[in-house]
Amino acid sequence: GNSVTQMEGPVTLSEEAFLTINCTYTATGYPSLFWYVQYPGEGLQLLLKATKADDKGSNKGFEATYRKETTSFHLEKGSVQVSDSAVYFCALPYSGAGSYQLTFGKGTKLSVIP
């Protein structure tokens, strides 16, 4: 079945530092890929997505490129802010008998200090 391996962290960065969170996947075919973010005390929010190989998803300064050669979907941001402190999850749909539940990585907790 589909699976996701994600850098676990925690990651602590200073404000304006560069962020990379690694995500690799195992899947049949070329599924859509997602990054979700969970701010403290809240539910998961879709941060960005890519639906096919070589697609780049972007939102709020975050980017991730769907790379089928390396089966990766790494999350990057050029200059992080304190407000980016959250847990980030890489996810892909797992297809089984007409259902597409999401399979998540273990999450990476990011703390940004002023």
Added chain:
Amino acid sequence: DSGVTQTPKHLITATGQRVTLRCSPRSGDLSVYWYQQSLDQGLQFLIHYYNGEERAKGNILERFSAQQFPDLHSELNLSSLELGDSALYFCASSVEAGPFEQFFGPGTRLTVL
């Protein structure tokens, strides 16, 4: 705001009890997924309903059950509760049953004492 609502936000109960968690999907979404988030297991898929019918089961215990009603809201029933059932329970909705993004509710935090 994702448009998905969940009630209650917090629930504290005792072992052996039964609780019901409620989820209302985004307007127009036919699919409802339930997930459990715990420190040791991470985010785990429990069950998926599409337009009132069960589509898939994941790591859902036999003590747990769910249903989706004609108005598309869904309920997750947890019975004979154990300490280990303490977790955050999320529902998510999507427009169809395909590989589309899912929109998550704020979650219900269940504490079993």
